[in-house]
Amino acid sequence: MKRSGRVARTALAVVTVLLAGVALNGHSAEPTEELTVLGPWTDDEEVAFRAVLEKFRKSSGIHARYQGHRDVSQVLQVAIERDRPPDVAVLPRVNDLQRYVNAGRLVPLEGPITTDPGADPQLVKLAPKVGEVRDKLPYAVSVTTHLKSVVWYAPTELKRFGQSAPSTWDELVGLTQRRIGAEQVRWCLGMSAQSVSGWPGTDWIEDILLHRSGEDSYEKWTRGDLHWNSPEVKGAWETWGALLGVSSEQTARASLYTTFQTAAKGLFPREVENGDGEKVVIPPRCHLDHQGSFVVRKYPRKPSTPTNADPPFTFFSTPPIGLKATQSLHEVSDDVAVMFRHTRDSKDVKDSDNTERARELMSYLASAQAQTAWREPTEGVAFSRRGDAPEPQDRVLAAVAEQLRTGTLCWDASDLMPAAMATAFERAILVYLEAPERLDSLLAELEKLRDKGPKAEWLDLTCVSPRERGPER
Structure with missing residues (x-):
């Protein structure tokens, strides 16, 4: 789809705001426990997500600086073209995941998130579809799930x-x-x-x-x-x-x-x-x-x-x-979080400070603690593929959670x-x-x-x- 000049300029402006104050390779001029995070939530949804990130800051000491935009795909495209993506992005649709994996733009998930049994249903495992045949690895984590049927x-x-x-x-x-x-x-x-x-x-x-x-x-x-x-x-x-x-x-x-x-x-x-x-x-x-x-x-x-x-x-x-x-x-749709490589030439990104901080944020977003943190600011309207997520008190919302827990979940087709x-x-x-x-x-x-x-x-x-x-x- 051809991008209009207006949309492109808006996306570029958001990328500039997102990365303001942080060097474009992911590090500030002075060491700081900070991450850049891009996501689809604005208005009251942004308030809810910021509350989740604030709980992460209090437990980890890492500040996740969030920028919300309704057209995450366009903003990311501009950032990637400039080789300056955010540390973590939350995607409201998974359409672009395979393209990012094929291009080697994403960091596969490692550490506690891959050994937490509760998080396993939330992991999105993919393999590149270009070049040599490789095993599937977890590249994304579902942070919220929406029941559509x-x-x-x-x-x-x-x-x-x-x-x-x-x-x-x-x-x-x-x-x-x-x-x-x-x-x-x-x-x-x-x-x-x-x-x-x-x-x-x-x-x-x-x-x-x-x-x-x-x-x-x-x-x-x-x-x-x-x-x-x-x-x-x-x-x-x-x-x-x-x-x-x-x-x-x-x-x-x-x-x-x-x-x-x-x-x-x-x-x-x-x-x-x-x-x-x-x-x-x-x-x-x-x-x-x-x-x-x-x-x-x-x-x-x-x-x-x-x-x-x-x-x-x-x-x-x-x-x-x-x-x-x-x-x-x-049918369900998911908001998924991914970690981006900061430079095309990076060979050992897992040793960078920001990558390790991003891994810590990804593990938190997949945790039962994060699911609990979503409950209050969203009035219970935050659901997860995680098996041990807390059940809402509202009986209608509890019925939604039950459907997600006991049904066969099929990804939204247009998202794939x-x-x-x-x-x-x-x-x-x-x-x-x-x-x-x-x-x-x-x-x-x-x-x-x-x-x-x-x-x-x-x-x-x-x-x-x-x-x-x-x-x-």
């Missing part, structure tokens, strides 16, 4: 329609046809997002393919071995289109101009003042929200206790589509595709919602890109069952 809803609203959570796809379709007078059960659909739009729709296609065609077909697709115009992939698009058509074509088109955060807030009633200064309750605009577990932070929050029969919101898992037993399969492929997928979503009759030509364009794109940049991370993650800790 779920639909959020307000129980009181479904009860008003005389409905409960569906357990099959046919029941889900039937639910979206349910009416009370002129009012129909509607989807909270928003495709717009900073810094890239369309990804909420890719989540839909991925989730449907996983629960319609099963784990094997899903993994084949994420490796780049399944054609975009195959019956499995095309069928996922058509299944989504049929569901949205049952709901409302207007809803689908309106989603192009609606952020996913705004769509999420439509799940709940709003209290506003009318012209006379009186408070009026505006009913919910929609009733079902297919979105990752991170969206909970956009919902109105109050404690959801075991004695509270009707929490303000809860979720049901994406139901199986057809005869395949796919109830235990869950090369960046250019993922970008084309996101754009295709936007076109499809505006003009669904163009599906065949869209899939043909995606297939052409898959066929001619760089095979060495596709990730081959597989779904992981509870048994493969090890015994319950």
Whole structure:
């Protein structure tokens, strides 16, 4: 994707800020216990992550100076081109991991993090796909995990329609046809997002393919071995289109101009003042929200206790589509931390002071202590692949943690595709919602890109069952 001058200048400015006061080889003019860290979190999410880093500073004496930016990939690209990457970067998508490993830009993880049984499910192991054949090594650690194969809803609203959570796809379709007078059960659909739009729709296609065609077909697709115009992939698009058509074509088109955060807030009633200064309750605009577990932070929050029969919101898992037993399969996305080499010519980076400090930070981010540190500033909305992570007190959030602990976790498919492929997928979503009759030509364009794109940049991370993650800790 061609980068605009404005984006490039913004990325360069952030790199300059990130490295200000620290020599560009990772060392300051005077020795200091300091690391540079780049990540995707801004606003309240940045506040939460800084709280985690502050606990690390107090326990280690190492100051991790954080810079947040919504487009981490662009910022890193500029930094790498200048041969001045941060010590540690947190990536909201793993698309670029294989490219970084192929180029020798990442430092493999060593030390306590590789011997901690609890951290093992969080390690991302890769081997270069260029040059000589080498064993897989851990190059990244998952610091947060987001459950995506779920639909959020307000129980009181479904009860008003005389409905409960569906357990099959046919029941889900039937639910979206349910009416009370002129009012129909509607989807909270928003495709717009900073810094890239369309990804909420890719989540839909991925989730449907996983629960319609099963784990094997899903993994084949994420490796780049399944054609975009195959019956499995095309069928996922058509299944989504049929569901949205049952709901409302207007809803689908309106989603192009609606952020996913705004769509999420439509799940709940709003209290506003009318012209006379009186408070009026505006009913919910929609009733079902297919979105990752991170969206909970956009919902109105109050404690959801075991004695509270009707929490303000809860979720049901994406139901199986057809005869395949796919109830235990869950699509997830992860924020992963990596360590960068400071110079292309470095042969013994593990002996540098900053590399050792970065290893210490990476071990901390994978630890149970760090998972606990996430809980308070995120109001419990911080989940992990780690088996011994503390369970949230909120029973709805505890149910999310249970799904992650007991389900088979499959990486978000577009996160495993090369960046250019993922970008084309996101754009295709936007076109499809505006003009669904163009599906065949869209899939043909995606297939052409898959066929001619760089095979060495596709990730081959597989779904992981509870048994493969090890015994319950």
